[in-house]
Amino acid sequence: MSPLQYQKRLRLMEARRLMLIENVDVTNAAYQVGYESASQFSREYPRMFGMSPIKDIGQLRKV
DSSP, rough: OHHHHHHHHHEEEEEEEEHSSOOOOOHHHHHTTSSSOHHHHHHHHHHHSSSSSHHHHHHHHOO
C-alpha cells in the first residue's frame, strides 16, 4: 500500500467513524477529514466499503 492509499484509507475510516458515532452528515464528514469535494468522497467511499456512505452507515446502525 502506497502512502497515498494509506492516507486515503485513514481519511475514509475517520469519516465513517464521524458519521456513525458523532452523527455527522456525509458532506461535513468529507470536509472534516480533508476532502475538498463531497462528490470525490462519495466516489471513493464505496470503493473501500462496498456501498454508499448512507447505506453503509444505515447497515452498521442496524447491527
